[in-house]
Amino acid sequence: MRDLTQRLLAYEAFADKTSDPADSATLRVYEKLRQGLGEFAGVAAFHALAFRALTLARTEVPILSAVRVSADGSLHGLGEIEHRLDIDKVRAGEFPAGEGGIILIASLLGLLLLLLGETLTLRLLRDTWSGSALDDSISENGRKA
Amino acid sequence: MSTQDKVKINKLTTGVPGLDEIAGGGLPEFSFNIIAGAPGSGKTTLAHQFVFANATPERPALYFTVLGESTIKMLRYQQQYTFFDPAMLPDSVRFINLSQVVLEKDLGAVLEEITREVEKANPAVVVVDSFRTMVRKPESDMDLQSFIQRLALFLASWQATTFLIGEYAEEELRDNPIFTVADGLFWLRQTAERNSIVRKLQVIKLRGQDSVPGLHTFRITDAGVQAFSRTFGLTAHKRNPPSGRRLSFGIPELDKMLDGGVPEGDSILVAGSSGTGKSVLATQFIAEGTRQGEPGIIAVFEERPEAYALRATNLGLDLETPQKDGKLTILYLRPLDLSVDETMQSILDSVQKIGAKRLVIDSLAGFEMALSPGFRADFRESLYRMIFALTAIGVTILSTVEVDESFTEFPFSTYSISFLCDDIIRMRYVSIDGQLRKIMVVIKMRGGNHAKDIREYEITSKGVVILGKRLTNYQSLISGIPIHADRSALTEEPSLDTGIEHET
Numbered sequence: 001m002r003d004l005t006q007r008l009l010a011y012e013a014f015a016d017k018t019s020d021p022a023d024s025a026t027l028r029v030y031e032k033l034r035q036g037l038g039e040f041a042g043v044a045a046f047h048a049l050a051f052r053a054l055t056l057a058r059t060e061v062p063i064l065s066a067v068r069v070s071a072d073g074s075l076h077g078l079g080e081i082e083h084r085l086d087i088d089k090v091r092a093g094e095f096p097a098g099e100g101g102i103i104l105i106a107s108l109l110g111l112l113l114l115l116l117g118e119t120l121t122l123r124l125l126r127d128t129w130s131g132s133a134l135d136d137s138i139s140e141n142g143r144k145a
Numbered sequence: 146m147s148t149q150d151k152v153k154i155n156k157l158t159t160g161v162p163g164l165d166e167i168a169g170g171g172l173p174e175f176s177f178n179i180i181a182g183a184p185g186s187g188k189t190t191l192a193h194q195f196v197f198a199n200a201t202p203e204r205p206a207l208y209f210t211v212l213g214e215s216t217i218k219m220l221r222y223q224q225q226y227t228f229f230d231p232a233m234l235p236d237s238v239r240f241i242n243l244s245q246v247v248l249e250k251d252l253g254a255v256l257e258e259i260t261r262e263v264e265k266a267n268p269a270v271v272v273v274d275s276f277r278t279m280v281r282k283p284e285s286d287m288d289l290q291s292f293i294q295r296l297a298l299f300l301a302s303w304q305a306t307t308f309l310i311g312e313y314a315e316e317e318l319r320d321n322p323i324f325t326v327a328d329g330l331f332w333l334r335q336t337a338e339r340n341s342i343v344r345k346l347q348v349i350k351l352r353g354q355d356s357v358p359g360l361h362t363f364r365i366t367d368a369g370v371q372a373f374s375r376t377f378g379l380t381a382h383k384r385n386p387p388s389g390r391r392l393s394f395g396i397p398e399l400d401k402m403l404d405g406g407v408p409e410g411d412s413i414l415v416a417g418s419s420g421t422g423k424s425v426l427a428t429q430f431i432a433e434g435t436r437q438g439e440p441g442i443i444a445v446f447e448e449r450p451e452a453y454a455l456r457a458t459n460l461g462l463d464l465e466t467p468q469k470d471g472k473l474t475i476l477y478l479r480p481l482d483l484s485v486d487e488t489m490q491s492i493l494d495s496v497q498k499i500g501a502k503r504l505v506i507d508s509l510a511g512f513e514m515a516l517s518p519g520f521r522a523d524f525r526e527s528l529y530r531m532i533f534a535l536t537a538i539g540v541t542i543l544s545t546v547e548v549d550e551s552f553t554e555f556p557f558s559t560y561s562i563s564f565l566c567d568d569i570i571r572m573r574y575v576s577i578d579g580q581l582r583k584i585m586v587v588i589k590m591r592g593g594n595h596a597k598d599i600r601e602y603e604i605t606s607k608g609v610v611i612l613g614k615r616l617t618n619y620q621s622l623i624s625g626i627p628i629h630a631d632r633s634a635l636t637e638e639p640s641l642d643t644g645i646e647h648e649t
Binding site: 038039040041042043044045049112115116117119120123124126127 | 210215216217218220221224231232234235240241242243244245
């Protein structure tokens with residue numbers, strides 16, 4: 001799942017030039033997931049998934065406890081954490097910049113994979129990202145096949 | 146108006162095995178339909194089958210989910226069905242959740258949202274699951290009716306075939322204005338009868354279609370909903386005129402008693418108590434058919450096909466070779482929880498698969514016992530429909546039935562099903578000269594003449610063998626305790642007559 005997350009982040013980073021520079025690739029991936037899954041499953045369903053994903057991610061990256069998911073599913077506080085990690089080099093060694101976001105997105109995708117299965121999850125992601133971002137298939141465990 | 150002037154309504158497959166037949170050939174294109182029923186009755190699954198059977202990238206399906214139906218959970222389960230093709234998402238099948246609009250706005254906003262998505266996607270199929278949960282606020286029925294009417298008009302104009310799914314109880318069917326708007330109304334029922342669940346489907350209305358009336362059994366398997374038409378899908382077949390052919394049992398004396406054999410397309414009942422040789426006779430009937438190149442089906446309920454075939458081998462009858470050649474199928478049906486219609490559909494499928502000319506049901510008692518209790522009430526009616534449908538296409542059916550032996554009566558069957566049969570052969574034990582022997586008699590042949598003789602027979606290594614001529618020295622043979630005509634000669638063997646009487 002981490003591989004898929006990093007592919008999506010890399011795709012969004014590449015598209016950075018055309019995006020709002022204030023948004024990180026992580027936030028753009030999250031926002032696209034929110035839009036796509038919100039339309040497909042509803043805002044409430046996305047909120048429930050995102051909240052669960054954040055809870056799971058916090059167990060690996062405690063600093064994410066400062067991040068919040070609002071009722072409409074939008075994410076608050078992730079940008080600030082990443083910015084802080086950039087400044088605090090000691091903590092950055094512990095949690096490299098972007099790691100929290102990667103784990104959060106990976107948790108979210110992992111939940112989708114768990115609930116919908118690999119094929120359906122990828123079909124849904126394909127609706128948001130072009131094939132090139134998702135070209136490599138993933139195994140059931142989220143690793144490259 | 147001539148036929149040429151009439152608009153041609155295309156029929157879309159429902160994607161539900163058996164339902165096209167029930168709907169009169171499929172679902173009218175651009176129709177506005179409601180699937181109603183209690184929770185868990187299969188409404189969503191039925192709609193999904195329609196969606197996956199008809200959606201294309203050019204004309205996709207839009208599946209709107211509303212409150213109550215979590216899309217993620219719904220798809221988690223729906224993808225388990227074999228009809229569910231993930232590759233069709235999202236280009237051909239698109240799921241859109243309307244919960245937020247419903248929660249925050251009114252029905253007008255919901256209609257606007259649906260309109261927007263339909264204009265964007267130009268779908269061939271639209272599903273709203275469930276439209277009943279859209280009525281969140283205490284609005285009058287008129288509001289929902291108005292919403293439904295506007296939605297129906299809009300979607301028909303956009304050439305979309307629509308399904309609205311709603312949880313309704315039976316009593317809500319009457320005087321509900323919502324249902325008057327719909328072109329089609331499909332009602333799914335699920336009731337518990339003793340330990341069984343009985344699922345029934347009814348097409349309450351379907352405009353412009355000659356749908357099959359009544360309640361049809363359906364089942365939900367890993368392939369989705371499968372419906373079993375009360376007419377077994379044979380409504381399109383014309384009744385074959387009687388061929389006049391006679392089918393041999395391979396027992397010359399019995400064929401003579403039947404005036405040449407069983408008329409093709411008849412339903413014949415072989416009734417007798419346990420051990421009288423009903424199954425042996427049935428096996429000989431099928432074996433003779435396959436020997437003459439007529440494919441056959443044996444539906445067994447009381448023993449396994451291997452044992453049935455082995456018993457035939459012991460009688461010198463080869464059931465193995467025709468099975469290998471695809472000319473004979475032995476169906477082992479111990480359905481337990483299946484409905485009678487499903488079981489009969491299995492028989493029909495096999496008959497049609499190999500083009501069977503002869504069918505043996507061995508036995509009706511086993512058949513009934515194999516059904517779950519909830520379905521036994523339908524047994525005779527369904528049997529009647531199956532026999533009527535199969536004999537109409539020229540299949541000759543031999544059914545065996547166990548009869549409780551009585552020495553005061555001569556019942557034909559315990560099922561009151563003799564009216565279903567054109568011909569009846571009765572086999573029974575009889576006490577003669579200190580021996581328990583066997584006799585048989587042709588009770589009725591609807592098609593014409595038959596011998597009135599009561600004939601003694603034995604079951605030998607060659608099967609049923611009819612002995613000598615008719616028994617003439619005994620009275621009350623059919624009682625099982627005959628009286629010798631000449632009491633002074635009680636120890637003599639019964640004398641045999643050579644004549645065979647025929648009805649004229």
